[in-house]
Amino acid sequence: MKEKVLEFLKSQKEYISGEEISSKLGITRAGVWKNINKLKEEGYNIESMTRKGYRLKTTPDIVTKSEVSSIIQTKVLGKDIRYYEQINSTNDMAKTLARENAAEGTVVIADRQIAGKGRLGKNWDSPGKTGIWMSMILKPDILPMQASQLTLLAGLSVCEGISRVTGLECRIKWPNDVVINGKKVCGILTEMNAELDGVNYIVVGIGINVNTKDFPEGLSHATSLSQEGGKQYMRRYIIKGVLEAFEKDYMIYKTQRNIGHFLQRYKDYCITLNSDVKIITHQEEYTAYAKDIAKDGSLVIINAEGQEETIFSGEVSVRGLYGYI
Amino acid sequence: MKEKVLEFLKSQKEYISGEEISSKLGITRAGVWKNINKLKEEGYNIESMTRKGYRLKTTPDIVTKSEVSSIIQTKVLGKDIRYYEQINSTNDMAKTLARENAAEGTVVIADRQIAGKGRLGKNWDSPGKTGIWMSMILKPDILPMQASQLTLLAGLSVCEGISRVTGLECRIKWPNDVVINGKKVCGILTEMNAELDGVNYIVVGIGINVNTKDFPEGLSHATSLSQEGGKQYMRRYIIKGVLEAFEKDYMIYKTQRNIGHFLQRYKDYCITLNSDVKIITHQEEYTAYAKDIAKDGSLVIINAEGQEETIFSGEVSVRGLYGYI
Secondary structure: OHHHHHHHHHHOOOOEOHHHHHHHHOOOHHHHHHHHHHHHHHOOEEEEEOOOEEEEEEOOOOOOHHHHHOOOOOOOOOOOEEEEOOEOOHHHHHHHHHHOOOOOOOEEEEOOEOOOEOHHHOEOOOOOOOEEEEEEEEOOOOOHHHHHHHHHHHHHHHHHHHHHHHOOOEEEEOOOEEEEOOEEEEEEEEEEEEEOOEEEEEEEEEEEEOOOOOOOOOOOOEOOHHHHHOOOOOHHHHHHHHHHHHHHHHHHHHHHOOOHHHHHHHHHHEOOOOEEEEEEOOOOEEEEEEEEEOOOOOEEEEOOOOOEEEEOEOOEEEEEOOEOO | OHHHHHHHHHHOOOOEOHHHHHHHHOOOHHHHHHHHHHHHHHOOEEEEEOOOEEEEEEOOOOOOHHHHHOOOOOOOOOOOEEEEOOEOOHHHHHHHHHHOOOOOOOEEEEOOEOOOEOHHHOEOOOOOOOEEEEEEEEOOOOOHHHHHHHHHHHHHHHHHHHHHHHOOOEEEEOOOEEEEOOEEEEEEEEEEEEEOOEEEEEEEEEEEEOOOOOOOOOOOOEOOHHHHHOOOOOHHHHHHHHHHHHHHHHHHHHHHOOOHHHHHHHHHHEOOOOEEEEEEOOOOEEEEEEEEEOOOOOEEEEOOOOOEEEEOEOOEEEEEOOEOO
16 A cells, blocks of 8 residues: 555645545545555655645655556566665575576665675675666576576676666676676575486576765775766666666576677677786786686686686686785 | 394304393393394394303394495495384485485485385385385586486496396396386486585485386386396395495596596496387477497487487487387
C-alpha cells in the first residue's frame, strides 16, 4: 500500500488532499497518514499543508526495490530485487538466495554493508548510502573455467554504464577494476558454485563509490564518481545504467559463450594494455609489457627475456610501474 | 559408551561376562545390556550365552565413524568422519558442512543415498550398504580452473586404492571414471565453491559399487567389485585404501599445484589413450583419436582432419567407438 501511495503522489504535480488519496486508493484516512509517515522516514521529501494536503517535493537518493524497479528497463536482470538497508555482504546474501533457487537475474542491493568483501579476502569499505553495493545472481550454461570471461564482461558493462549515465570517462584496469583519471571507482567480486561440468550459479558483486567523500587511509588510489564529476549522483540511475548495459551484453554472451563479440570493445577501454606493468605473484615481482587480451580473457605479457606469457586473473596482481594503474 | 563396549569386546577373544564389562568400564549392568543391544542393531554379531557372557563373533560390513576411524592411517583425510545411515546426498551434506567451516579432510560417509548425484545432473543409484558413498572436503590453495586436475588425481587414487586392496585390475576412463574389465565401478563428482582468485572449498564425491548385485536397467556398463572379483568385500577396507592413497598424492599436489608428478602414472592407467573415441558435444558427435593427456589434465585428440584439439572435462562426453570405453 505504501508503494501505491508513493505512485499516486508521484503522479500528482499539485497538492492532493488526504481525503482524495483515501478515496482514490480505497484506504482509510488514518492509513494514508500512516503510509505518508513511512515514506517520510525512508527519506521522501513530502510536504503537508493544512487544507491543501500532501505534495511529493523530491525523491531523494533512494535505491529501494520500488524506486529501482520503477526505472529499470530490463527483461531478466533486476526483475527480482532484494533491497536491504543494512546487510553483511550482498555477495553472501546472493549466494544464500541462489542456493535457495532464486531466479537468474535476481539482484541484491544494500544501502550499507557491514562486512563487504573485496577480492583476495580483502575488506571492501561500504559506508551507508554513499555507494552502490549490489550483487547479481547469474546462471549461465558455461564451464567454471569460463567464469573469468563473465567477469571481464561485467567490468566492461559497468564501465560503459557509468560512462553513459555520468558522462565521466571510465577505463578498465585488467581484469575488471573500473578507473577514472587513474583511480579506482569500482571493484567486482565474482564467486561461483560449480561442478567441473558446469556452473550452478555465479554471483557477480559490484561495488561502486558514488558519492563517497572520504576514503580510509591507505586507499589513496580510490575515488568516487562525485569526486571525479564534482557533483552528487543519484545511485538508482547508475544502477539502471549498469544493469541495462550488462543485460544487453550478457544475453549475447549466453548464446555465444565466448567473449569474441566484446573483445575489441574491452581492449579499447583497457588501460592496462600497451604499457609496462608489474606482475606480483606469491613468490616474486617482475616487470613485463602488457601486450594483449587473449580470447579466454587472460592477459598476454612479454617478460624481460622477450618471451610471451599468459596471465590468468587470480594468479597474479598486475600494477602500474609507478602506482595503481 | 557404546564405542567403549565395542572396543572392549574386540579386545577379548573369549566370552566375557556382563559383570566384568560393567566393572571394567564403570557402567551399570543395565547399561552394558543396553549398549550390547545397540551394537547388535547396528549389525555386530554378538553372541550371548548364559553364565558365560558376551562374545563378538564377527564385525560385519560396517562403515560407521568408529569402524572406519579405527583402521585408517591418515593425517588429514578422515580425521573428522561424519557417518549417516541414510542421507540425501553426501556431496550436498559435505557442501553444507564446508560452508559451516568444517575442516579440510572431513569425510562424509553414508550407507545409503536417497538422492545421490552423478555428473551432468544425472542420478547416481546408491542402494543401502552395498556401495561406498562418500565425499571429501578439500581446501587446496588453487585456482578454480585447476580443479579439474584434482579430479584426475582423485580418479588415480581411487583406481590405485581399489587395486591395492582387492587385487582387481582397475583402469581410468578419462577424466575420472574407474573401470574394471571395461565396465564402470566408480564415479567421481567434483563440486566447488570459488572466487576467480581462488577456491574456497572443493567437495570430491566418490561412489564405488562394492557389493552391488543388480543394476537398474540401462546401466549395462556398470559393474561392482564383487561382480568382477567374485566375492564380497568389506567396504571399510576399500575406504581405507582409497583415503590413504588419495592423501599421499594430495599432499604432494598441494605443494606442487600441478599434476606433473602424477601425469605418467595417470597415463599408464588411462584406458582412453591411444584409441579412437567418440566425442559428444551439445551439437554434434564425431570420431577422433585420443592422443595424450596435457599438463592441465585436458585430453588431446586428433580429429578427422588431422588437427589437434584440446578437450576439457565437461565440454564433451568421450565414449569408446563401440561402447562405454
